Every structure is written in C-alpha cells, then in structure tokens.
Amino acid sequence: MESILHSHYPWLSAPILIVAPMMKITMAPLAVAGSKAGGFGFLAGGFDLTSLADDLAEAARLLQDADISAPEGVLPIGVGFQNWGSDVRLAMAALEKHPPAAVWFFAPKRLADLLPWAREVRAVTGGRTKVWVQVGSVGQALEVAKTTRPDVLVLQGTDAGGHGLAHSASVISLVPEVVDALAGERIRIPVIAAGGICEGRAAAAALTLGASGVALGTRFLACQEATIAKGYQNEVVRVHDGGITTVRSNLYDVLRGIMGWPKVYDGRGVANRSYLDAQAGMSEEENKKRYEEEMQKGDEGWGAEGRMTTYAGTGVGLVRDVKPAEEIIKEISNDAMLALTKTVARYSEKHVAFGKFSR
C-alpha cells in the first residue's frame, strides 16, 4: 500500500509521516515545512474557509523555490476541512486556483455529504487532488470506503488531541480491525493511523498494526513553524501523563462559541481551570465570560491555572521540546526504524530458539 502513496506523493520519505491539519495552527509555514522535510503537511482549512485561498497562495509562495518532487500542477501539501461547517464554493474556488496534492475531509454532518465534496474536488482539479477521509470507527471506515471511495482513510483513535469521535477505540484495535474489514470486502485503500502517536516507537507500532503511514498533531504543536501562542506551546511541553491530564469534552467549543459540530464529536485537551470550574458546577455563561477575559492575558492564559483551550492528545507527555519540523520528522523517522529493527532483533533469535511455534 505504501507504494501507492509514494507514487501519488513522490516527495515523501519512508516511513510516511503526516503533519495533521490543526485549525489555526497548521498554517502555510508548518504545512510547507512538513512537506519540505519529506513529510506531508496538511494546511488546516478548518470550517471557515474565507481565508483559504490566501493561505494557499502563501503556501505556494513558500514552496516556490523548494526542491520538492511534486507531481505536475499540484502543491506538495494537503488541505484539511471540517466539512460540517465548510462552504463548498469557497473550497472549490481556492482548490481550483492552487490544487493541493490531497484534501483531508473530516466530520461532515452525515457521511453521505462527502460524496458530492469528493466529486467536486476531483472535477475541479481534474483528479490531480487526491481525497483523504478521516474516520474513527470500523463502521465509518466501511461506509466511506464504499461510498466516497477515498484515496486514503485516516483512522483516528481516541487518544488524539482536538476533535474526534467522543466515543471510540484507540488505534491498537481500530487499525487492525479496519484493515481486516477492508480486506474482507476486497477494498484496497491505504490507511493512515492517528491518535496518541508523538514519537518513533508509537509510529513504528502503527506501521506494525497495518497502517501505511502516521499522522501527528500534538507533536507539531511544539514545532517552530506552528502558528501557535507561546503560552500554549509551553503548556504542551510542560504537561505529562496525558491519559490523566487530558480529557474529552465539548466545553471548549462552548467557550469559544463554536457551534455546529455534529453531536458525536468532542475534543481532547488539557483539563485546565475552565474544565475544572465547569466540573465544579460553574455556569456556561460565567465560564465563557472568564474565558473571554482570559483571552486578554496573552500567553498567561495557558498553564496549570489557565483557562485557554489547550487541545492535545494523550501523547503530550512525550513532547518535551520545541523543534523545527524537519528535526521532528527526521527524529521520528529514525526512531521508528530503530524501534522496529531493535524489536525484531530482540525476538528473531528467541522465537527461533523456542522454536516450537514457528511456521
């Protein structure tokens, strides 16, 4: 399956590492830096596409002198959409002007809505822009595979930071079950694993589970090219034990006044003062008022007692420094290969020695 991806996106190194579209954070500088480093950067369109054409123009400028072997007529980056709130005309206008190598669809009101989106993208870009769809369950994966027929399925587990299914499995069972379900239907679509993967061992694990590549969000929050407040970034580096210190909730949508997410989604982030106050019974009105006051504090709005949204996955404790995208990709790539070869070395002899079960 990797060979399909390498042929569509010839600049990608192996293993395939993807910078996930994070709203307002994976903007042109990070998306471009990701692809320049041999990864696949996805510019976040979010749900408000009024500035998408400008953002793509900026990416095109940043890519002008880059030495990237992109296919004819596309930018070697992708664009992510939160489909539930995205305007299809704004999207197509932007994609027509600057076709990216792929779009990444996520969270339509109904999965069936992705069909016309995919059709339009393929029509507007003459099929040059590939269609990726992010799902969070076996059922969603099969439905999308059979209807939208995407070029790639991104399988998001419950460890992921930011929005995802409120109720789902992690990649440890999701990825193999989807791989088997697709094989059972004789559907050949590469899958990408996402959720809780912040470093090389987890990337290697995802490949072992059957993924053809790995998407990372949280790791790139602590990236020099991310468009992110220093306070948020400091908090990502500070926080550890993400299974305990992060929570899934829709509170931060409420506080930010973002309505319209389909009910099955919420977001994982650090449980800071806003969350603790809500748990203790503070009204949404009061919490929102305090949130808006906190926004005036700048970087001081984040931290153990901060109130600002701090979306992050359970792998946040494995993010310990802020680095350029290229270093992050290089490190994870090498560490993943190292984890794989070391694990095989640990076992190959032993398994032969114990012998009785080898095929």
Next chain:
Amino acid sequence: MESILHSHYPWLSAPILIVAPMMKITMAPLAVAGSKAGGFGFLAGGFDLTSLADDLAEAARLLQDADISAPEGVLPIGVGFQNWGSDVRLAMAALEKHPPAAVWFFAPKRLADLLPWAREVRAVTGGRTKVWVQVGSVGQALEVAKTTRPDVLVLQGTDAGGHGLAHSASVISLVPEVVDALAGERIRIPVIAAGGICEGRAAAAALTLGASGVALGTRFLACQEATIAKGYQNEVVRVHDGGITTVRSNLYDVLRGIMGWPKVYDGRGVANRSYLDAQAGMSEEENKKRYEEEMQKGDEGWGAEGRMTTYAGTGVGLVRDVKPAEEIIKEISNDAMLALTKTVARYSEKHVAFGKFSR
C-alpha cells in the same frame, strides 16, 4: 528486560503472552492451559478469596503431569487479586500452600496498600512468588515502582475490557511514556502491555512500544478452557467495532451488587439492553430487578437485546472464533513475529533508499 522474565519464568515462549486474570473466567483450566502452551496463565482470585485455596489446589492437580520447566517449589501460573476487596489472610494461606510463580495486584484502595501485600507475599513464599502490579497511568507506575518495587508493571490502556481506570490513555502513548519515566529514574522493571490487544499485529505493536510482553483478556473469553457461559462467549464472537459497541461504565457493578471498587475505576463492556435502558433513564432499582430476572434465562441473557454483563475490550471485533488456549497463543505468537518481520521488510530498503535520515 525479556531476559529477566525468561529467567524467572523459564517455561515462557517468546514473545511473552499472558492470560490476564478475569474474575470467574480465568479459573484453573484456563490458567493452566495458558502456561502449558508457553504463555503465562493468571488464575483470577477476584476480591472474594474464599475459594482461592481450592482453585489453586485444582490448578496444582491439573499441572501434576505437565511438562513445564517451572522453578523449584512454585506453580507455573500466577494469581490475580482485586486488592480493594481481598482478605490478606485468606490470600496468604492459599499462597503458602501453593505458591504461584507470580501474583498480580490491581486496584487497591490506595496504592500504598500494596506495600504490605508485597512484603507478606515475599515473606510467605520466601521470595519465590514474584510481585506484578497493574497500573493505568504514568503517575501510578512511578509511585508503585518507587514504593512497592514490583518485579513487573502491567500497563493497562483504556481499550481494555473489564475494570480499569475510568479515565486513561491507551497503550500507544502510555507504554512509551512509562518506559521513559522509569529509565529517567534509573528503575529497571519490565513492563507488560494490556488493553485492546487481541491478535498478533497489536501484540507486535506493544513490543515495539517497549513492552516486554503482552497480556490478553478479551481474546481468551473465546477460549475453550475459559469458565464462561456460552451466551457470553457467543456475544464476544458476534460483536465487532468495539470502540463503538463497548462502553466504560460502573453500571454492571451496580447491577451485580458489587460495591467497593475505588471510584477511579469502572469497567468496559458491550453496551447491551441494561446500559441502553440506564441511558434512557431507567432507575437502578428497576434495572437491577430486570437483571436478576435475566439471570434466570441462561445463555439467552446475552445478545444484542441481552441484559447480562458482557465485559470486553475494544479489540472484541478481532475475536472471531472459539479456540483452545494453545492455538490462540500459537497463532498470536506467530502472527506477532510475522507482523514485525513484514513491517521491517517493508521499510528497511525504502528507508535506506530515501537514505537522507539514516543515522
């Protein structure tokens, strides 16, 4: 780290596969079958230890003619405890008579309670019985490692079936973060991964994450030697897409009248009629009454419209048949090795070819 385990438990094959203690299910036949197959079977003591001595005596009988290279004076199986409700005198009386190769502690009221438990086990068995402790977060792992100083830490992710932390990460981030945290404190304790692992690819992934072995529960629900109602077993084989069809809840403790679990724990199981009714507002009293009526139905109490407790992890969709423990262990062992070697083969050449990042 594996070598420590192989030296303590010389009958174990590689990779190390463990039959998790599942209350009333991993009884003498399954625990013994697991160890006979080169795995490590943990007899479930649960929280009511009145029959533990008898269960261990049964295991000892079943092991009498077995060709297992157990260390002098111990049974080549383990015993699991739900420490919050376990009577330490009953435990020690049983362990003294039939020392197992290891005990597995879980869910004490306070982590500090494990210290006297560990001390007593080591005293009563002259150190022959090793101490394993199951935890679900980096914080718990470090605290237990520094105080109880167990021989093994079992790291349970949120995908696990049955009881576990109500709020935690999956193994994808939990295992590498704990491995790093222990290394940072220069503590050498092997870790075992648990939660969502039902087949070879996930087992391989767990080893890649840094685990020295893998514990499986849900897979062994569909095992011929499990002490389990056929209705429950059929349901495990029927259900798929476990991230969607299972839920974490303490409802089934309520319905079964099991009080006393520390508040931070709940259990993952199939969301059947009991759960749906509770969600729709049915009173605990009414739900409990119906549960007790359902218990009279035998195997009919399980199924899409059943009410009986059906604990299972998110990997339940990967469990497709009922097999002897030996076949399960053989299959997962081989599939794990296959997944590792195939993944390395997929990447080793490519990574060298792309080259620029190799160390």
